[in-house]
Amino acid sequence: MHRLALSGTPVQNHLGDLWSLFEFLNPGMLGASSVLNSSSVLTKSLDPDTRALLAKALRPFILRRTKEQVAKDLPEKLEQTIYCELDSTQRKAYDELKKFYRASLLDLVAKEGMNKAKIQILEALLRLRQAACHPGLIDKSKVNEKSAKLDTLIPRLVEIAEEGHKALVFSQFTSFLAIVKKRLDKEKIKYEYLDGKTKDRQARVDKFQSDPKLKVFLISLKAGGVGLNLTAADYVFLLDPWWNPAVEAQAIDRTHRIGQTRQVFACRLIAKDTVEEKVLQLQQGKRELAEAIIGQDNSVISTLGRQELELLLS
Numbered sequence: 001m002h003r004l005a006l007s008g009t010p011v012q013n014h015l016g017d018l019w020s021l022f023e024f025l026n027p028g029m030l031g032a033s034s035v036l037n038s039s040s041v042l043t044k045s046l047d048p049d050t051r052a053l054l055a056k057a058l059r060p061f062i063l064r065r066t067k068e069q070v071a072k073d074l075p076e077k078l079e080q081t082i083y084c085e086l087d088s089t090q091r092k093a094y095d096e097l098k099k100f101y102r103a104s105l106l107d108l109v110a111k112e113g114m115n116k117a118k119i120q121i122l123e124a125l126l127r128l129r130q131a132a133c134h135p136g137l138i139d140k141s142k143v144n145e146k147s148a149k150l151d152t153l154i155p156r157l158v159e160i161a162e163e164g165h166k167a168l169v170f171s172q173f174t175s176f177l178a179i180v181k182k183r184l185d186k187e188k189i190k191y192e193y194l195d196g197k198t199k200d201r202q203a204r205v206d207k208f209q210s211d212p213k214l215k216v217f218l219i220s221l222k223a224g225g226v227g228l229n230l231t232a233a234d235y236v237f238l239l240d241p242w243w244n245p246a247v248e249a250q251a252i253d254r255t256h257r258i259g260q261t262r263q264v265f266a267c268r269l270i271a272k273d274t275v276e277e278k279v280l281q282l283q284q285g286k287r288e289l290a291e292a293i294i295g296q297d298n299s300v301i302s303t304l305g306r307q308e309l310e311l312l313l314s
Contacts, residue, residue: 082268
């Protein structure tokens with residue numbers, strides 16, 4: 001019996017993902033306490049020597065093919081990060097929220113410890129990320145107020161539509177997409193919409209692909225980031241950064257895939273001087289870790305030394 005594992009994102013969250021694949025391919029090969037599944041490797045703090053050693057040990061078992069290798073005729077993809085400056089009103093609201101959470105969380109952690117404060121920490125990060133997007137995500141009475149990201153996004157969508165292009169707009173917050181809907185209605189830009197509650201997903205996709213009047217597709221990041229072929233669009237906007245860079249890459253690849261004939265432009269909107277910039281730093285750490293392990297030359301190692309073997313069997 002032979003086993004193969006096929007994955008577009010073998011390292012989606014951490015290197016424990018790779019351990020899971022190997023555990024299926026050859027149960028027990030890496031052991032229950034494998035270095036791949038240890039707590040030290042789940043972080044982004046691996047030193048260069050350890051990364052190189054791990055990459056060398058794993059490379060004989062991984063055959064990697066990138067889009068650049070198998071789809072050489074695919075048009076270029078350009079990615080850009082656009083930093084949005086909060087106006088005085090949004091800045092004041094964000095800073096007040098940050099000040100509140102900073103004081104309350106530091107006090108809670110001092111008293112209870114990190115483990116018991118995890119829920120509160122996650123909630124604080126969620127609220128700060130929402131405040132960076134639009135004040136209406138924190139207070140529903142403010143859905144009609146301005147936000148830096150909305151003021152950056154809408155003029156670009158208007159221009160794209162007028163020039164005959166199509167765009168995908170991703171957000172993890174359906175409440176933010178609802179606000180974008182209202183602005184698109186005001187600008188008389190026709191759009192499609194998809195989130196986790198959408199039943200007729202394929203029908204929405206087919207309509208967007210075939211109807212030249214539909215210029216924008218609003219998509220919930222987690223619901224529509226995979227499994228959709230949307231090559232009619234050549235612009236992608238990510239309204240808020242996700243912790244996992246692989247999820248964002250998959251969202252962009254809804255349009256940058258075989259069948260695309262035009263250059264693809266992907267834009268990440270980041271609220272300047274907010275928690276979102278820290279998310280970008282965390283993302284970069286994960287990218288570097290994944291590339292260090294699976295991104296090198298994938299030729300089979302002719303000799304496997306004792307140190308590498310011990311690593312694999314540890």
